[in-house]
Amino acid sequence: MEKSNFVDQIRIFCRSGHGGAGSKHFMRTKFNPQAGPDGGDGGRGGHIILRGNKNLWTLLHLRYYKNVLAENGEGGSGNNCTGRSGKDIIIEVPLGTVARDEETDELEAEILEDGQEIVWIRGGRGGLGNARFATPTNQAPEHAQPGEPGIEAWKVLELKVLADVGLVGFPNAGKSTLLSVISAAKPKIADYAFTTLTPQLGMVEYRGSQSFCVADLPGIIEGAAEGKGLGHRFLRHIERNSILLFVLPADSNDHMKEFQVLLNELEQYNPELxxxxxxxxxxxxxxxDDELKEAVSKELPQNVPHVFISAATNQGLSELKDLLWRTLNEPQQN
Structure with a gap:
């Protein structure tokens, strides 16, 4: 597989900051050597925060960022001074990123909007100083709390491409060529299987300065749901697409069978698709010709709209854009 700058999964070790210890301190003044407890609280340990950034399209910038260690909180001090909180670490990620715990595979965070911030891993709370424990019956407490430890674990960040339309089809179905014609994207195009090894995004300009995003995804093959070919790496990227555009080549031996195979792989991976x-x-x-088009139309499922296109001659491309725009903007029937 070619080396790519598209990185859609990262494994990192994270540790949030430990909370600072509370202070055990007693005030001493010139005129009152037993003025009472004045130990301050410890500072909070630093959080690890995820922030969405619409200008990022990949997790490449985190490839060599393997250890994320937030700062510990400072301990409290006398005169009821609270320790400084540990500095938070903010990890900027592309929209569509999900965060999971590697051991449990539990979904912990999901970033879908630009500027969205989620406290992913909380820092430990600072311990209470001994001034907090003073009571009428215990006016000189000797006790102060230690800070809570931070949380450390191996985590996984995974990108699921956010796009309005996802192109689905077998290798060499013409998806990359279509994207290159209807948008400004320049995907690699060649006449062999799996030319597209990573998702390619393109903005399609529509009437009245409007636009929508189309993702050309690696080609699907039978067995992709079990991980064959590019398998799960392909399939997870289509979970976020509003519309799935099935690209079936005109020279296919059996268009309906090809469509059913694609549907079957999607269903096995995630029935919600x-x-x-x-x-x-x-x-x-x-x-x-017109006669063959009519024959192909009869093969295709009647409940799915279809359009005949040619990226080489621009045939049907305007009709396709109109259909996609209408489908995107019509309320979905339940």
């Missing part, structure tokens, strides 16, 4: 809105584009349609 079948609740998304589907559109079919029959690519390379410059190879078909």
């Amino acid at each position: 079948l609740h998304k809105q589907f559109v079919i584009a029959v690519s390379k349609s410059d190879l078909l």
Whole structure:
């Protein structure tokens, strides 16, 4: 596999800051050598925070950022002075990033909006100073709390591409060529399987200065749900797409079978994917005459809208954009 700057999964060791210890201190003044307890609280340990950044498209910037260690809180001191809190660490991630615990695989955070901040791993609380424990019956407490320890664990950050439309199809179905024609994206295009090894995003300009985002994803094959080919790496990126655009080449031997295989792989990976809105584009349609187009139309499922397109001749591209825009902006029927 070619070396890529698209990194969609990172494993990192995280440790939030320990809370500072509370102070055990007694005030001493010139005129009152037993003025009472004045030990301050310890400072909070630093949090580890995730922040969404719409200008990031990959986790590449975290590739060599393997240890994330937040600062510890400072201990309290006399005169009821609270220790300084540990400095928080903010990790900027692209929209569509999910955070999981490596050991339990539990979903801990999800970043979907620009500027969204989530306290991912909380720092330990600072301990209470002995001034907090003074009572009428115990006016000189000797006790102060230690700070809480921070949390440390191996974590996983995983990117699921956020796009309005996801292109789904077998290798060499013409997805990359389609994206290069309808948007400014420049995906690698060649006549062999798995040219696209990583997701490519393109903004499609629509009427009236409007636009929507299309993702060209690595080609699916039978067995992808079990991890064959690019397997799960491909399938997790389609979870966030509002519409799935199935690209079926005109020269396919059996269009309906190809569509059913693609549906089956999606269902095995995550049955909820079948609740998304589907559109079919029959690519390379410059190879078909009207009679063949009518025959192909009869093969396709009647409840899924379809359009015949050709990236080589621009046939049907305006119609496809109109269909995608209408589907994106119509309320989904339950």
